[in-house]
Amino acid sequence: MERVVRWARARSPWILHLNTGGCNGCDIEVVAALTPRYDVERFGILLRGSPRHADIIVVTGPITVQMRERVKRIYDQTPEPKFVVAVGQCACSGGVFRNCYSVIGGVDKVMPVDIYIPGCPPKPEAIIYGIAQLIDRIAGGGIAWIYRSK
Amino acid sequence: MDIPVEVNILRDRLGDRLIEYGSIKPRRIYARIERSAVKDAISLLASHGYTHVSAITGLDTGKGLEVLYHLDRTGSLFTVRVDVPYDDPKLPSITDIIPGAVLYEGEVRDLFGVVFEGNPYPRPVVLPDGWPEDFHPLRKIYSVDDIRKTIADRGVGTQQIEVEEGGGAIYVPIGPQHPALKEPIGLRFVVEGEYIVKVKARIGYNHRGIEKAMENQTYIQNLMLAERICGICSVAHTQCYVLAVESALDLDIPERARYIRVVMNELNRIHSHMLWMGVAGHEVGFDTILMYTWRDREYVLDLLEAISGNRVTYSINVIGGVRRDIPDDMRDSVMKTMDYVEVRAKLYMDLLLRDPSFTRRTVGVGKASTRDALTLCAVGPTARAFNVKKDIRKDEPYEVYGDIPFEIVVVDNCDVAGTFIVRAKEILESVDIIRYALEHMPGGDYRVKAPRRVPQIEAIARVEAPRGELLHYLKGSGGEQPYRYKVRTPTLANIPFVAKMLEGCNVADIPIAFAAIDPCMACEDRMEFIDESKGVTWIWSLEDLRAYRKLKEKGSVSKPLEYIDRYGGKLDVS
Numbered sequence: 001m002e003r004v005v006r007w008a009r010a011r012s013p014w015i016l017h018l019n020t021g022g023c024n025g026c027d028i029e030v031v032a033a034l035t036p037r038y039d040v041e042r043f044g045i046l047l048r049g050s051p052r053h054a055d056i057i058v059v060t061g062p063i064t065v066q067m068r069e070r071v072k073r074i075y076d077q078t079p080e081p082k083f084v085v086a087v088g089q090c091a092c093s094g095g096v097f098r099n100c101y102s103v104i105g106g107v108d109k110v111m112p113v114d115i116y117i118p119g120c121p122p123k124p125e126a127i128i129y130g131i132a133q134l135i136d137r138i139a140g141g142g143i144a145w146i147y148r149s150k
Numbered sequence: 151m152d153i154p155v156e157v158n159i160l161r162d163r164l165g166d167r168l169i170e171y172g173s174i175k176p177r178r179i180y181a182r183i184e185r186s187a188v189k190d191a192i193s194l195l196a197s198h199g200y201t202h203v204s205a206i207t208g209l210d211t212g213k214g215l216e217v218l219y220h221l222d223r224t225g226s227l228f229t230v231r232v233d234v235p236y237d238d239p240k241l242p243s244i245t246d247i248i249p250g251a252v253l254y255e256g257e258v259r260d261l262f263g264v265v266f267e268g269n270p271y272p273r274p275v276v277l278p279d280g281w282p283e284d285f286h287p288l289r290k291i292y293s294v295d296d297i298r299k300t301i302a303d304r305g306v307g308t309q310q311i312e313v314e315e316g317g318g319a320i321y322v323p324i325g326p327q328h329p330a331l332k333e334p335i336g337l338r339f340v341v342e343g344e345y346i347v348k349v350k351a352r353i354g355y356n357h358r359g360i361e362k363a364m365e366n367q368t369y370i371q372n373l374m375l376a377e378r379i380c381g382i383c384s385v386a387h388t389q390c391y392v393l394a395v396e397s398a399l400d401l402d403i404p405e406r407a408r409y410i411r412v413v414m415n416e417l418n419r420i421h422s423h424m425l426w427m428g429v430a431g432h433e434v435g436f437d438t439i440l441m442y443t444w445r446d447r448e449y450v451l452d453l454l455e456a457i458s459g460n461r462v463t464y465s466i467n468v469i470g471g472v473r474r475d476i477p478d479d480m481r482d483s484v485m486k487t488m489d490y491v492e493v494r495a496k497l498y499m500d501l502l503l504r505d506p507s508f509t510r511r512t513v514g515v516g517k518a519s520t521r522d523a524l525t526l527c528a529v530g531p532t533a534r535a536f537n538v539k540k541d542i543r544k545d546e547p548y549e550v551y552g553d554i555p556f557e558i559v560v561v562d563n564c565d566v567a568g569t570f571i572v573r574a575k576e577i578l579e580s581v582d583i584i585r586y587a588l589e590h591m592p593g594g595d596y597r598v599k600a601p602r603r604v605p606q607i608e609a610i611a612r613v614e615a616p617r618g619e620l621l622h623y624l625k626g627s628g629g630e631q632p633y634r635y636k637v638r639t640p641t642l643a644n645i646p647f648v649a650k651m652l653e654g655c656n657v658a659d660i661p662i663a664f665a666a667i668d669p670c671m672a673c674e675d676r677m678e679f680i681d682e683s684k685g686v687t688w689i690w691s692l693e694d695l696r697a698y699r700k701l702k703e704k705g706s707v708s709k710p711l712e713y714i715d716r717y718g719g720k721l722d723v724s
Contacts, residue, residue: 021356025381025462028425032451035428035444064358065306066278096378099366100359101287101297102278121381121462 009055009081010139012044013131016054016078020071020107021097022061025121026088030058033124040128043135051077056134059113062090062097063104075111083134084113087127089120096120154179156198156228163194175397177546178610180229185241191230192219192244199223202527202540203244204612205621205638206254208262210290215239215262219251220610220621225545227610234264243268250527250646254638261288261361276357280306288362297362364635369395369469369604372632376622377463379637382425385418386615387622387637388467393548393611394624395469398604407471408549409591413484414457414466415549415613416580416587420491421450422616423531423573423580426665427498430570433661434511439502446494449487456480471597481588488581495577502570512567516651516663520564528647529640530618531576534560535568542614554586566662602630615640 019027033040034047048054051074063071075082086107089095094105107113114137117130157171160181167187173179183191200221209216219230234241243266245252255266256275263286274281282304287297300306360379364372376391377384389411396403424447431439451461457476458464466472476484502508522528523536533540541558543551559575561568604626611622618640627633648664655663 021358023378023381023384025378025384028382029462032444032448035448036441037445037448062358064278064356065301066357096375097358097360097363099294099363101294101301101362102357102359120378123461 006139010135012046013055013083013135013138014046014048014053015056015058015085015131016048016051016074017058018060018071018074020059020061020067020091021064021103022088022090026060026091029121029124030060030087030127033127038124038128040131043128043132045131051075052079054078054082056083056085056131058085058087058131059091059107060087062094062100063107063110065102065104068104068110071107071110083115083138084111085115085117085130085134086113087117087130088122089118092116092118154226156195156200157181159198160191160194164191174607175609177226178229179226180231182231182233185232185234188219188230188232189242189244189247192221193247195221195228195230196247200228201248201524203248203251203254204527204619205623205636206251206258207623207634207636208258208264208288209625209634210262210288212290215264215289217241217258217262217264218623219244220623222619224540227612229610239264241266245269248527249525250643252646253642257642260286262286263289278306278357280304282306287359294359294362294366297359361635361637365632368630369602369632372635373468374465376637377465380639381462382422383418383615383617383620384463385414385466386613386620388465389415389548390611390613390615390620390622392467392469393613394609394622395604396600397611398607398609398624398626399469399601401470401598401600403471403598404595405550405592406475406594407596409587410472410476410596411467411549412551412554412587413476413584414454414464414472416583417450417454417457418464419616420577420580421447421454423577424450426573426616427570430662430665431502431508433665434508436505436508439498442494443498446491449490453484453487456483468597468600470600471595473597475596476588476591484588485585488584492578492581495574495581499571499574502574503567509567511659511662512565512570513563514565514567515659516566516648516655517564518647518651520562522650523647526647526650527643528618529643530614530616531559531569531572532618532644532647534558535572536564537562540619542612542619546612548611548613550587553590554583556583556586603628604632606633617641618643 017027017030032038034045051057055078057075057078059071075084084107086092090097091107094103097103098105104110115130115134117126119126122130154173157179160171160183161168164183164187167184167190169182169184171179171181181191200223202222204220204222204227207218207220209218214236215234217232217234219232221228221230232241239262241264243251243255245255245266245268252269252271253275255269256271258264259266259269260274260277260281263284277287278301282300285292285297285300292300360375364375367375373388373391376387379387395401424443428440428443428447431437431443454464455461457480458466458474466474518536520537523533523538528536528538529540537560539558539560542548543556544558556579559572559579561571563571604624606626606628608626609624611624613620620640621636621638623634623636623638624632625634652660652663
């Protein structure tokens with residue numbers, strides 16, 4: 001039974017796109033990955049508007065002070081098992097905004113991150129590669145999967 | 151030095167209360183006045199055509215605070231400077247003369263602690279919730295570390311988000327996020343049944359503190375940061391930044407660099423407008439157009455990548471020129487793509503304007519008058535769709551826009567459909583500008599060496615970003631870091647106006663009407679509705695709104711409350 005669930009999960013990962021205070025650069029690249037040239041729907045990836053429907057949270061941008069509590073809430077609302085992908089340098093570490101007073105830092109300051117995709121912004125190919133690696137991990141029962149199922 | 155007639159009028163009216171005046175750069179006039187004369191001066195200038203507030207800048211001079219009102223009249227900027235002491239930072243609000251100043255005043259209040267008496271906007275405007283009232287981050291006595299420490303000590307931003315329960319209030323908890331648009335904003339609506347009576351915006355989810363960070367970095371480091379203020383209009387921000395720095399340095403750059411900058415600006419505008427069309431199509435449920443425009447946009451991005459080496463953040467503008475040349479053998483591929491873009495842009499216009507399902511959602515939606523657009527200081531394509539002929543490229547030509555023939559696209563539709571037409575036609579204008587620029591581009595150098603220190607002078611630069619007038623203000627410190635840097639983005643300018651557009655709108659038309667201004671820092675995912683007659687408050691996401699719209703068209707619900715009764719927190723209705 002678990003194999004079936006895992007198979008289903010890996011074949012149709014629904015993602016939630018969450019901007020936590022970034023510059024939009026990564027966001028348009030995430031959306032570009034969904035449109036005809038890159039078309040991630042061929043992997044069964046579907047963009048959802050509600051965290052309650054999502055398996056993967058794709059986070060772009062550094063965490064700002066005002067967004068911190070809201071990000072935590074969104075993470076809590078996402079059903080288990082959930083995976084977090086940090087897209088872009090800001091989401092990985094705070095990036096170019098590290099000297100700004102209202103920026104806390106990367107996404108890993110508030111929630112666990114499974115995949116980091118660096119770049120400013122990463123190309124859609126890089127985003128697809130990162131998510132594909134995550135899917136591979138979900139399907140193969142990698143580290144993240146074992147960690148979460150305990 | 152020519153002293154414009156307005157200064158003489160100001161001198162006659164104010165007498166001793168006008169302390170000094172002058173003009174350092176062309177098209178830039180300033181007058182320092184007494185605090186008591188603010189309202190007189192602004193209303194006098196407004197009656198002489200300076201009706202558009204471009205920005206209000208706060209400044210901490212070390213001896214006291216200073217507030218700068220930048221007033222615009224087709225291509226010249228009048229800066230009214232007022233000194234405000236630290237111990238009594240009060241000024242009268244000018245929102246009764248120019249209502250569009252409401253957010254600018256609020257911003258200065260947040261960041262510098264200047265109280266504008268009579269400003270109706272609640273604090274905080276840009277700072278996080280729970281920010282201490284007596285703590286103003288852009289004052290010079292605080293370092294970035296001090297501010298971080300205060301944020302941690304006082305628990306700023308850690309307050310529980312208020313959840314209203316019981317008493318008939320229904321709360322649908324959705325975070326400030328959304329798939330199609332990008333960034334978060336909160337809008338509070340007062341509705342009467344189906345119609346919106348009043349809108350209040352809560353911005354600042356994205357406040358990072360870039361202006362303070364810029365004061366602590368060198369001009370070259372700031373170029374990187376300026377580019378990342380916005381990832382979509384990244385060329386416009388660096389363009390404005392280098393204009394400000396070059397103007398402060400009195401640096402003349404090679405002609406070829408100016409042409410390359412124009413080409414990059416226009417390519418950026420094309421990709422931004424295409425992006426917007428797709429998003430707006432998505433908001434009305436026309437996803438085909440989203441896929442069309444985003445596919446065609448990739449060809450423009452390919453060009454940008456070929457020229458600069460990157461798809462989104464181009465780093466093409468540097469102080470003193472451009473980083474890379476456009477080689478002659480690249481000209482053909484640019485021209486070829488421009489032909490394609492031209493054909494496609496005409497197709498979109500044809501497609502959208504003749505499609506009844508599209509026109510029904512846009513024509514007559516988000517109506518507002520030209521007068522509103524003027525008094526609320528709307529900018530860019532939004533203003534031009536409401537018959538306001540305002541384009542910085544024409545009014546105050548920067549780089550070589552003065553030499554290039556093009557038209558300002560203005561329509562008098564005064565609704566959401568107008569913003570579509572303006573943007574589609576602007577793509578065509580941009581195509582022509584690029585063709586002209588490539589054909590007339592002179593040879594020679596494309597970069598000169600620039601000094602690293604900027605003298606202690608002020609410079610204000612304005613460019614026409616894809617979303618409208620963008621203003622950067624720079625005050626040099628004499629060293630390698632700026633003393634003060636201020637950015638006023640077009641979306642901030644358009645928020646008071648879109649609030650007006652939404653008034654009287656149908657609840658279901660909120661997404662498209664809000665998208666009409668092309669919000670760059672914002673997604674209005676978290677909306678709060680207050681039904682005044684019933685005293686009920688609820689929060690909807692854009693998805694709720696779309697679902698509600700679908701059901702309403704089917705006739706299965708007629709009122710928002712009916713939808714909530716039946717579907718409550720359920721979001722997905724297919």
